[in-house]
Amino acid sequence: xxxxxxxxxxxxxxRFSQITQRDRMADGRSTVxxxxxxxxxxxxxxxxxxGDASEAARALMHGIxxxxxxxLEGAGRTCxxxxxxxxxxxxxxxxxxxxxxxxARHVEISCxxxxxxxxxxxxxxxxxxxxxAACSDDPVLRLAGVNRALEGLAIDVFTTxxxxxxxxxxxxxxxxxxxxxxxxxxxxxxxxxxxxxVTENDPERRKKALEFQNIVDKMFSYGGxxxxxxxxxxxxxxxxxxxxxxxxxxxxxxxxxxxxxxxERKAQIAERQAAVASKN
Amino acid sequence: xxxxxxxxxxxxxxxxxxxxxxxxxxxxxxxxxxDIDFAIEIDETxxxxxxxxxxxxxxxxxxxxxGAFEDKRRPRQQSEVDTTLSIARCMLRARDRVRGxxxxxxxxxxxxxxxxxxxxxWIIARLARLDMPxxxxxxxxNWRNRHGFNDRADAAFERMxxxxxxxxxxxxxxxxxxxxxxx
Numbered sequence: 001x002x003x004x005x006x007x008x009x010x011x012x013x014x015r016f017s018q019i020t021q022r023d024r025m026a027d028g029r030s031t032v033x034x035x036x037x038x039x040x041x042x043x044x045x046x047x048x049x050x051g052d053a054s055e056a057a058r059a060l061m062h063g064i065x066x067x068x069x070x071x072l073e074g075a076g077r078t079c080x081x082x083x084x085x086x087x088x089x090x091x092x093x094x095x096x097x098x099x100x101x102x103x104a105r106h107v108e109i110s111c112x113x114x115x116x117x118x119x120x121x122x123x124x125x126x127x128x129x130x131x132x133a134a135c136s137d138d139p140v141l142r143l144a145g146v147n148r149a150l151e152g153l154a155i156d157v158f159t160t161x162x163x164x165x166x167x168x169x170x171x172x173x174x175x176x177x178x179x180x181x182x183x184x185x186x187x188x189x190x191x192x193x194x195x196x197x198v199t200e201n202d203p204e205r206r207k208k209a210l211e212f213q214n215i216v217d218k219m220f221s222y223g224g225x226x227x228x229x230x231x232x233x234x235x236x237x238x239x240x241x242x243x244x245x246x247x248x249x250x251x252x253x254x255x256x257x258x259x260x261x262x263x264e265r266k267a268q269i270a271e272r273q274a275a276v277a278s279k280n
Numbered sequence: 281x282x283x284x285x286x287x288x289x290x291x292x293x294x295x296x297x298x299x300x301x302x303x304x305x306x307x308x309x310x311x312x313x314x315d316i317d318f319a320i321e322i323d324e325t326x327x328x329x330x331x332x333x334x335x336x337x338x339x340x341x342x343x344x345x346x347g348a349f350e351d352k353r354r355p356r357q358q359s360e361v362d363t364t365l366s367i368a369r370c371m372l373r374a375r376d377r378v379r380g381x382x383x384x385x386x387x388x389x390x391x392x393x394x395x396x397x398x399x400x401x402w403i404i405a406r407l408a409r410l411d412m413p414x415x416x417x418x419x420x421x422n423w424r425n426r427h428g429f430n431d432r433a434d435a436a437f438e439r440m441x442x443x444x445x446x447x448x449x450x451x452x453x454x455x456x457x458x459x460x461x462x463x
Binding site for chain 2: 017019023024027028029030031048049051052053054055056058059115116117118119120122123124125168169170171269272273275276279
C-alpha cells in the first residue's frame with residue numbers, strides 16, 4: 001500500500017466535488033456582511049437568529065461531514081505512513097487508531113445530521129485543506145497541524161453548532177455535537193501531549209512544529225469566518241480549548257490571527273464593493 | 281413585462297446576465313406574473329445565500345446575494361436550478377403581495393423569523409407542485425427552527441405544505457398556533 005498519499009488522490013465517488021484551498025482563496029467573495037453604518041458592526045454569528053440560519057447551518061454541517069472523512073483519513077495515514085518505534089512510538093499510533101475509530105463514528109453522525117437538516121451528500125464542494133495539513137512527512141508536524149490546529153478548529157465549530165442546537169431546541173443537533181465535541185477535546189489533548197513528549201529533548205523540532213501549527217491556524221482563519229467578534233460566523237471556544245491543553249498565550253495568538261484575518265477581509269470587501277459600484 | 285438584470289457583466293462569479301433574464305422570463309410565465317416588471321440586482325461580492333423582494337415601487341426589486349444563484353458543488357459557477365428556485369421564490373412572494381391576499385403583510389425587513397419561515401413554506405410547497413426540484417426536508421428543518429422540534433409543529437408544517445389556499449392572516453394564525461404549541 002502506498003505511503004504519503006497526496007490530497008489529490010483521496011478516494012471519493014461521483015457525488016463529491018473537491019476544491020483546494022487555492023480555489024477557495026481565489027474566490028474574492030465573502031460571507032462576512034459589512035454594515036454600511038460605520039459605527040455599527042454586523043452580527044454574522046451562526047445562531048438561529050440569523051435569517052439564513054437553516055441554510056448556513058446545513059452548509060456548515062456538510063463541511064463538518066467532509067472534514068470528518070479527511071480527519072479519519074489523516075489519522076489512519078499517520079498509523080501507516082511512519083515506521084513504528086523509529087519514526088513514531090507505538091503508543092502514538094495507538095492513539096491515532098483510536099482517533100480514526102472516533103472519526104469514523106463522527107462521519108456517520110454527521111451524515112445522519114446532514115440528512116436530518118435536509119442536505120445531501122456532495123451537495124456542497126469539499127475543500128481538501130484539512131487533509132493537506134495531514135500530509136507532512138514528520139509525525140510531530142502532523143500532530144501540530146491536524147490534532148492541534150485542525151481539531152482545535154473543530155472545537156470552535158462544534159461549540160458553535162452545539163449552541164445553535166440548544167437555542168433552536170433541536171435535541172439531536174445539540175446532543176450529537178456535545179458528544180463529538182468531547183471527542184475533539186480528547187484529540188487535541190492527544191496532540192498537545194504527544195507534541196510535548198516527542199520533542200522533549202528536541203527544542204528545534206518543537207519550534208518547527210509550533211510554527212507549522214501557526215501556519216495551519218492562519219490558513220483556517222482565512223476569510224475571517226472564525227474570531228471572537230460577532231462579525232464572524234464561528235466563535236473561538238476558549239474554555240474547551242483550555243481543557244484540550246492550549247495555553248492562554250496560544251489561544252490569544254489564534255484570536256489575534258483570526259481578528260487580523262477578519263479585518264483584512266473587511267478591507268478587501270470594502271475595496272471590491274467600491275470597485276463594483278464605480279463600474280456600475 | 282420588462283425584466284432587467286444588473287450587473288450586466290460579472291467579475292467575481294461566472295454568471296450570465298442574459299441567461300438569468302431568460303430564466304426569469306420563463307419563471308414569470310410559469311407563475312403567471314408576466315404582467316409585472318422586475319429588476320433583479322445581484323450582489324456578486326457576497327457568497328451568502330440570501331434573497332429579498334421589494335414590491336413598494338415599480339419595477340418590483342429582487343435582490344440576490346450571489347450564493348443564491350450558485351452551484352454549491354462548483355463555487356462561483358451559476359446553477360440553473362438554484363437560479364430558477366431563487367427567482368421563483370421572489371416572484372411568488374411578489375405575486376402574493378400584489379394580488380394574493382398578502383397586501384397586509386409587513387415589509388420584508390419587518391417580518392418575524394417564524395412569519396418568514398411560514399411564508400417560505402407556503403411558497404416552496406407551491407413550487408413543489410409545479411414539479412420544481414425542492415428538498416422538502418430542508419424546508420421542514422427551517423420550519424422546525426422557527427416553530428419548534430416536536431410532532432405538533434411537524435403536523436402544522438404538513439398542513440401548511442398541503443394547503444390549497446392561504447392569505448396573510450391565515451398564515452400568521454397557523455404560524456402563531458404552531459409556536460404556541462411549542463412554547
